[in-house]
Each structure stands twice: as C-alpha cells, then as structure tokens.
Amino acid sequence: KNEVEQSPQNLTAQEGEFITINCSYSVGISALHWLQQHPGGGIVSLFMLSSGKKKHGRLIATINIQEKHSSLHITASHPRDSAVYICVSGGSQGNLIFGKGTKLSVKP
Amino acid sequence: EPEVTQTPSHQVTQMGQEVILRCVPISNHLYFYWYRQILGQKVEFLVSFYNNEISEKSEIFDDQFSVERPDGSNFTLKIRSTKLEDSAMYFCATRGPIMGGNSPLHFGNGTRLTVT
Numbered sequence: 001k002n003e004v005e006q007s008p009q010n011l012t013a014q015e016g017e018f019i020t021i022n023c024s025y026s027v028g029i030s031a032l033h034w035l036q037q038h039p040g041g042g043i044v045s046l047f048m049l050s051s052g053k054k055k056h057g058r059l060i061a062t063i064n065i066q067e068k069h070s071s072l073h074i075t076a077s078h079p080r081d082s083a084v085y086i087c088v089s090g091g092s093q094g095n096l097i098f099g100k101g102t103k104l105s106v107k108p
Numbered sequence: 109e110p111e112v113t114q115t116p117s118h119q120v121t122q123m124g125q126e127v128i129l130r131c132v133p134i135s136n137h138l139y140f141y142w143y144r145q146i147l148g149q150k151v152e153f154l155v156s157f158y159n160n161e162i163s164e165k166s167e168i169f170d171d172q173f174s175v176e177r178p179d180g181s182n183f184t185l186k187i188r189s190t191k192l193e194d195s196a197m198y199f200c201a202t203r204g205p206i207m208g209g210n211s212p213l214h215f216g217n218g219t220r221l222t223v224t
Contacts (some may be wrong), residue, residue, distance in 0.1 A: 015193065019171065027217045031211075033212070033213055035213070035215075037151075041145075041217075041218055041220075042217050042218065043151075043199060043201075043215040043218075044215070045212050045215065048211070048212045048213070050158055075202070086150075086151065088213070094211075096141065096156070097153070098143070098150060098151045098152070098153065099150075100150040101150055101151070
C-alpha cells in the first residue's frame with residue numbers, strides 16, 4: 001500500500017525566508033503532484049513531475065525517484081504564499097494518494 | 109484555460125435526503141475523481157472513474173454513493189441517503205488525455221455539502 005508522508009505538518013516563516021516542504025512515498029509511482037489549497041478552499045495544481053526538477057516563478061519542485069522523495073521549495077516567501085501544500089502520488093493506473101498537507105503561514 | 113466546473117457551489121440538505129453533485133470535466137480528459145474534505149481535515153479519495161466505469165474506490169465510498177457520466181459530459185456523484193457525517197467539501201478532479209499517471213490534475217472549486 002502506498003503511503004505519502006509530508007513534513008512538516010505546520011510551518012511558520014518570516015517574509016523573505018526560503019521554505020522547503022518534503023514528501024516521501026513508499027511505492028514506485030509514475031508521477032508526483034504538488035497542489036496548493038488556499039484558505040478559501042480551492043485547490044490549484046502547482047506541479048506534476050516524474051523526474052528531475054521543475055521551476056515556476058519562485059516555486060521549485062524536485063523529485064528523487066530512487067529515494068522516493070520530493071521537495072517543494074519557495075524562494076523569497078511572501079504572505080500570499082500562506083496556504084496548505086499537498087503532495088499527491090500518482091500510480092500508473094491513474095489512482096492518486098494524497099498526503100495530509102503542510103500548512104504554511106508566512107508572516108510579514 | 110479550460111476549467112473543471114462544479115455545481116452547486118453550496119448545497120444544504122436534510123439527513124436522509126438524496127443529493128447529486130455535478131461536475132463538468134475538461135472536454136478531452138479521460139480520468140475523473142471525486143474527493144472530499146471534512147472541515148479541518150485532509151483531502152480524502154472517494155472514487156476514480158475511467159472508461160465509463162469505476163477504476164478504484166475507497167472505503168468511504170459505500171453503497172450510499174454512486175457515480176455516473178450519463179451524457180458523456182457531466183460527471184455526477186450521488187449520495188442516496190445523506191448522513192450528518194457526509195457534510196464536507198466535495199471536489200471533482202479530472203486529468204488526461206494522456207493515459208496513465210503523467211498528466212496534470214485539474215480541480216473544480218468544490219461543492220460544500222451541509223447535512224442538517
């Protein structure tokens with residue numbers, strides 16, 4: 001059974017800090033997704049990656065397939081980055097396993 | 109950019125009533141999902157749907173739940189006899205058209221279901 005573990009569960013940072021959120025999964029996957037859920041509840045897909053690294057603005061996502069580990073980095077964090085970040089593993093059959101999420105709060 | 113549309117945005121119903129939550133996927137997507145999130149808790153998988161049939165379902169998805177795509181566009185989640193504990197935000201997600209796991213997810217804005 002694939003388990004997805006995220007750390008930390010909660011993270012408070014000062015504006016401008018570099019942030020890292022980690023995700024580990026237990027079974028080989030075809031893709032890993034990072035999602036962002038804002039306090040209003042809507043969910044937005046940030047990244048889908050199956051190898052290496054992707055960058056979008058101040059967000060960077062990396063994955064190490066051998067170690068079954070992915071990280072989401074936020075550079076120069078801002079209060080508007082405050083949200084829950086969710087790691088989701090995707091199997092080859094299309095099934096998805098959600099992590100519990102990391103609640104990020106960036107203080108001005 | 110194409111969007112996943114969910115209706116209604118908020119549904120209030122009495123315990124024991126049937127509800128139908130609707131989702132209009134992005135037109136060329138192949139995989140469809142329902143998730144729910146009870147207030148303050150993590151997002152939970154309910155069911156995945158591919159090629160007009162359920163491909164996987166969770167323990168939450170019991171006989172009270174059903175899904176269908178009756179007209180090739182709307183993807184619906186029906187709860188036959190609602191319970192208080194069904195109160196949650198229900199999210200529809202879709203992806204495709206690439207088969208397998210390597211395609212981005214697109215989420216609807218959710219339907220907040222309140223059972224009284």
